Amino acid sequence: MLENNQINLDKDDLEVFFINHLDKIYAAKSLLVSELPQILDNTYFSDLREAISETVEDVRKQLKRMDEIYQIMGAAVSDDSSNGLKGLIADSFKDIRLHGNNPELRDMSILFYLHNIESIEMASFQILEMLAVKLKNGRIKQLIKQNYEEARADRILLLLINAKYISTV
Numbered sequence: 001m002l003e004n005n006q007i008n009l010d011k012d013d014l015e016v017f018f019i020n021h022l023d024k025i026y027a028a029k030s031l032l033v034s035e036l037p038q039i040l041d042n043t044y045f046s047d048l049r050e051a052i053s054e055t056v057e058d059v060r061k062q063l064k065r066m067d068e069i070y071q072i073m074g075a076a077v078s079d080d081s082s083n084g085l086k087g088l089i090a091d092s093f094k095d096i097r098l099h100g101n102n103p104e105l106r107d108m109s110i111l112f113y114l115h116n117i118e119s120i121e122m123a124s125f126q127i128l129e130m131l132a133v134k135l136k137n138g139r140i141k142q143l144i145k146q147n148y149e150e151a152r153a154d155r156i157l158l159l160l161i162n163a164k165y166i167s168t169v
Helices: 011-040 046-073 083-098 103-135 138-168
Strands: none
Touching (some): 011 046, 046 103, 046 138, 083 103, 103 138
């Protein structure tokens, strides 16, 4: 049990931890950018098509911000430790494709998984934002906060679309 309720990490360990977890989010976001456009044309709900297009653009901006963070930190993107979130997204798209013959269920699956993915990414960005404070780099904190805000807005949009279509089913 911790006596002083404080965790004391040296800056190098903190940076390694930060980059490792940024890698996980980066890999997940990269997979989203490649997978979402593939399902866009087959999306049944018009609101969902627009939300997917907006999400893809937001994710591209988030990736650019993360590229800037890597540059600031003198690090490179690594795909070594990214199976968790990336695996979740790959499984999500596999499940979405199972409903290929039923457009309504496919779109509900898209909404379900995208909402869950955005929730996980929001939580990840929140933790990284707290860590950025410990890194004492205001620019990194700002970039992470912008990514969090976009992920949050996308999640809210998906939740609203979900509520709209569930109420019409």
